[in-house]
Amino acid sequence: MADELMNKKVETDYNAAQIQVLEGLEAVRKRPGMYIGSTSASGLHHLVYEIVDNAIDEALAGYCKHISVTINPGNSITVDDDGRGIPVDIQPQTGRPALEVVYTVLHAGGKFGGGGYKVSGGLHGVGASVVNALSQWLKVQVHKDGKIYQMEFARGDITQEMTVVGSTSRTGTVVTFQPDPEIFDTVVYDYDTLHTRMREEAFLNAGLTITIADQRTPDGPSKTMCYEGGIKEFAQWCNRNKTTLHDDVIYIRGTKGEASAEIAIQYNDGFSEFLLSFANDVHTPEGGMHETGFKSALTRVVNAYGARTGAIKGDDRVQGEDCREGITAIISVKLTDAQFEGQTKAKLGNAYIRTLVDSIVSDQLATYFEEHPKTAKIILEKAMTANRARAAAQKARDSIRRKTALGGAAMPDKLRDCNESDPSLTEIYIVEGDSAGGSATQGRDSRFQAILPLWGKMLNVEKAREDKVIGNDKLQPVITALGVGIGTEFDLSKLRYHKVIIMADADVDGSHIRTLLLTFFFRFMRPLIEHGYVYAAMPPLYKLVRGKTTRYAFSDEERDQISGEMRKDNPNAKVDISRNKGLGEMDPHELWETTMNPETRTLKRIELQDAVRADEIFTLLMGEKVEPRKEFIEQNAKYVANLDY
DSSP states (O other), X not given: OHHHHHHOOOXXXXXXXXOEEOSOOOSTTTOTHHHHSOSSHHHHHHHHHHHHHHHHHHHHTTOOOEEEEEEOTTSOEEEEEOSSOOOOSEETXXXXXXXXXXXXXXXXXXXXSSSSOSSOOSSTTOHHHHHHHTEEEEEEEEEETTEEEEEEEETTEEEEEEEEEEEXXXXXXXXXXXXXXXXXXXXXXOHHHHHHHHXXXXXXXXXXXXXXXXXXXXXXXXXXXXXXXXXXHHHHHHXXXXXXXXXXXXXEEEEETTEEEEEEEEEXXXXXXXXXXXXXXXXXXXXXXXXXXXXXXXXXXXXXXXXXXXXXXXXXXXXXXXXXXXXXXXXXEEOTTOOEETXXXXXXXXXXXXXXXXXXXXXXXXXXXHHOHHHHHHHHHHHHHHHHHHHHHHHHHHHHHHHSGGGTTOOOTTOBOOSXXXXXXXXXXXXXXXXXXXXXXXXXXXXXXXXXXXXXXXXXXXXXXXXHHHTOTTTHHHHHHHOOOSGGGOOGGGOSOSEEEEEOOSSHHHHHHHXXXXXXXXXXXXXXXXXXXXXXXXXXXXXXXXXXXXXXXXSXXXXXXXXXXXXXXXXXXXXXXXXXXXXXXXXXXXXXXXIIOTTTOOEEEOOOSOHHHHHHHHHHHHSSOHHHHHHHHHHHGGGOOSOOX
């Protein structure tokens, strides 16, 4: 696969005639969110992805073998590739150098039918000009035809015309840019975020070498990644903290016309499915036609094998979700006319890709099962066990409905509901313990705030199937109160509160409760997190009292700052500082003012930006393997302050 990637050339010259201009660069600085999603940290990092995507396009075309990404001192970014180099000759439509057009004209690039790229992952060709428009300054050097061409810009405007600044024996493009602090909420790059994305790109492009380095400090981290096994290694990496059911990775690949697809499959002993799909190296978190084709073919092949071997009799069938229990699958398709739904490319819409993926999975997976009966039997037995567990889960649902009034409409006994019926105006606090629940109930605003106390040790759902979750007396009240159901019955439109707030003590036990609840939401109600409905309340760590003045601090730094402010008129004044041990120790008024009052509280929205990392962390912290968890604790213990034992 690596040799095919590097040797597959686009059969055409890449020159200025292939740079097609659609419209001028307008309004990017006024409406940056339309082009990069937001001006938060995610938008900041998106700038890097856009430039890297252009280099990846060169790799997909077979011309680029190495890409390096460097975070420079001052948080500027340099992306260096050894591709052909952006064309520098005169672009016919504008009469200007193609390099200038690419960086100053929106929708200019080799991806609009000019023949420059057959397959492209760039953001509809707007990447380079958008990054330029949103940078305080940008410098691009093109190594081409033995010369080094250079242009410089400031906030999208040219500050140095294209100039030959030297000679070279290499080819490629080097882009350095400084994000504009007038645009972004922060201009400080996170190495781990960029490293994760670059690792993903290296997995998806077998044989491509990607280097990521942080040079902001003398001993900053750096990593060079190259995976000859491509997505097969990706699947193994995703399962590295899990117990796999078969050592080999099932690899499927096929082409039709100019479209291609490859799939890597490996099962583990867990109960969750983990599908990652990509189109032209762009992650499609909402799936699309490539996922649909894969799912239908997988279900069909597993049932056919079960029927042929006699394990599945008559009209019995395992369902799609049964076949995907414990699966890790990477689906990567490449196509010339990718049709994404929305600017963020969350879902792939090309119908013919469904047919391609369905066809190759049907043929090659069936052949694999015939040639590897031991692995096929393991997968089939896991699907059949999941099928029985799903039936047990349905019985548990039916039993609960029979026990409650109006087909399940009765709310949990401990729920203290609010008066407002519009979900968009309501919030529910899931509180650790009856004592804290009592304080929260007394301190709340009952018009829009509901309280649900939890008690006893909660089930670790990382190690449980749906039937055990539904019947669990600690989790059933949460399921009932939220109203959305779990598993196949999950329906986000039935959510009864648009803020689901986890409120636990600011200590180790509280952190454990939060982790257990978040594991439950991630594994069984993931759309709640994906759509931004889940929050963590941030109770204060310290209470500071001087005379009749009381203030609260949420960190050690804030404690010291407030203490100094309270002594500013008298350095020797006594300030009583106490550590808040539990929510139940706060009186209702204190709990309202510090943790529940929308005017004064601090809430942290739980976000799910990286599904791979989230799955990894939940598996590591809550899974069966002890050694990876021990290693994680040893590496991160130094970051934990004021640990309560």
